[in-house]
Amino acid sequence: MAGNAQSKAERGNLDAAGLRFAIVVSQFNSFITDRLLAASLDALKQAGARPDQVEVVEVPGAFELPLAAKQLAATGKFDSVICIGCVLRGETSHYDYVCSETARGIQLAQLDTGIPLIFCVLTCDTLEQAIDRAGLKGGNKGYEAGLAAIEMGQLMRKLSTNGAGSARSKPGARSKRSTRNRK
Numbered sequence: 001m002a003g004n005a006q007s008k009a010e011r012g013n014l015d016a017a018g019l020r021f022a023i024v025v026s027q028f029n030s031f032i033t034d035r036l037l038a039a040s041l042d043a044l045k046q047a048g049a050r051p052d053q054v055e056v057v058e059v060p061g062a063f064e065l066p067l068a069a070k071q072l073a074a075t076g077k078f079d080s081v082i083c084i085g086c087v088l089r090g091e092t093s094h095y096d097y098v099c100s101e102t103a104r105g106i107q108l109a110q111l112d113t114g115i116p117l118i119f120c121v122l123t124c125d126t127l128e129q130a131i132d133r134a135g136l137k138g139g140n141k142g143y144e145a146g147l148a149a150i151e152m153g154q155l156m157r158k159l160s161t162n163g164a165g166s167a168r169s170k171p172g173a174r175s176k177r178s179t180r181n182r183k
């Protein structure tokens with residue numbers, strides 16, 4: 001049964017040709033985010049993206065990622081937006097607020113705009129854990145984010161061609177609908 005379901009599943013391919021990407025990268029903990037960015041760019045390039053298909057925007061910290069990503073997504077110019085950040089646990093609860101609001105904001109923005117926003121925000125207890133995930137033991141999450149951006153960009157094109165997803169052809173359509181229904 002699972003075999004049948006799988007053979008019918010729609011999936012985006014990993015060809016970046018013809019797609020457009022934005023990457024929003026946080027300057028906070030840039031020692032880590034620079035490495036994530038480099039790996040994302042690598043993934044896009046290896047999949048066939050030319051430099052003019054990728055726009056990179058910097059924000060101060062992870063907390064600022066959702067707003068910038070939403071603005072970029074709402075232009076309708078991009079198939080996917082990659083959000084890159086690194087939040088390290090400190091001695092206070094600040095970490096929890098930054099992590100939860102960043103994740104929540106990015107999810108809300110992607111649902112609102114209908115454009116895939118790829119969550120490449122490391123949330124680590126230690127710098128060592130972050131280093132592992134930005135090129136050492138844990139691979140590089142930036143590279144994985146690049147691949148996810150391509151796959152989701154292709155999937156959304158496929159779904160909108162099939163008539164299953166209209167958000168890409170009408171950026172912002174979801175938010176207008178929900179505003180109209182608001183009491």
Ligand code: INI
Binds near residue numbers: 060063086088
């Ligand atoms: N921003 C990060 O991206 N990572 C962190 O670890 C971090 N810490 O630890 O505070 C952080 N804080 C800044 C925050 O994202 C905002 O830029 C700031 O609060 C201004 O809105």
